[in-house]
Amino acid sequence: xxxxxxxxxxxxxxxxxxxxxxxxxxxxxxxxxxxxxxxxxxxxxxxxxxxxxxxxxxxxxxxxxxxxxxxxxxxxxxxxxxxxxxxxxxxxxxxxxxxxxxxxxxxxxxxxxxxxxxxxxxxxxxxxxxxxxxxxxxxxxxxxxxxxxxxxx
Ligand SMILES: O=c1ccn([C@H]2C[C@H](O)[C@@H](COP(=O)(O)OP(=O)(O)OP(=O)(O)O)O2)c(=O)[nH]1
Ligand SMILES: [Mg+2]
Numbered sequence: 001x002x003x004x005x006x007x008x009x010x011x012x013x014x015x016x017x018x019x020x021x022x023x024x025x026x027x028x029x030x031x032x033x034x035x036x037x038x039x040x041x042x043x044x045x046x047x048x049x050x051x052x053x054x055x056x057x058x059x060x061x062x063x064x065x066x067x068x069x070x071x072x073x074x075x076x077x078x079x080x081x082x083x084x085x086x087x088x089x090x091x092x093x094x095x096x097x098x099x100x101x102x103x104x105x106x107x108x109x110x111x112x113x114x115x116x117x118x119x120x121x122x123x124x125x126x127x128x129x130x131x132x133x134x135x136x137x138x139x140x141x142x143x144x145x146x147x148x149x150x151x152x153x
Contacts, residue, residue: 004123011097012037012055019055019115031070031120034100036112043111044104049084052100052118060092066126069100069119078108083119092126 013038015021022032036042037055043097044050060067067087075081084101104110112118142149 002124003039006123007059007061009057010055011057012053014115015055022056022121031122033072033117034069034098034121036100036102036114036116036118038114041111041113043109044081044102045105045109046080046104049101049103051084052102052112054098054100057095057097058090058121059095060090060123064126065069066090066124068122068124069098070122070125072117072120075118079110080104080108081110081112081118088119090121132146 010016010021012019019035019037019104022034024032025138031087032122034054037116040048042052068091069083069090082103082105084103086102098121102118122151
């Protein structure tokens with residue numbers, strides 16, 4: 001198990017009390033569930049998108065890491081509640097509140113309850129690229145083929 005310590009700030013007094021602090025649900029969980037730090041339940045009509053506070057900020061600090069905010073599969077599949085930005089990318093130097101763009105892509109309204117788990121945060125490794133401009137690449141087997149090029153006769 002890889003564990004690393006990150007600084008977080010609690011921006012809403014309810015975190016750790018009526019709104020639980022994020023935690024891994026099981027030993028093998030990749031994602032930490034993020035909760036809606038709302039003042040009141042929020043009903044999302046079909047097609048509606050709202051930016052929801054989490055009450056937390058994290059300073060990843062290490063440029064070789066980032067965090068991604070991903071949808072929860074149950075909410076997305078059963079209720080059509082996904083992310084307005086599809087995926088949220090948290091930069092290692094971001095120090096602001098973690099925000100979740102909640103999009104009701106379904107056809108019925110859905111009410112997000114105060115403290116409900118709305119998305120999940122995953123820490124991921126990052127490599128920053130340096131570019132070496134060349135006139136040609138060493139030829140690979142695939143070459144320029146893509147978009148379904150493999151397996152065609
Ligand atoms: O779902 C998200 C996505 C982003 N962020 C925060 C963290 C991230 O580091 C910052 C900027 O995100 P991004 O680079 O994706 O957005 P941008 O539109 O390019 O804004 P900026 O010009 O601030 O980089 O916003 C969130 O809190 N939630
Ligand atoms: Mg950006």
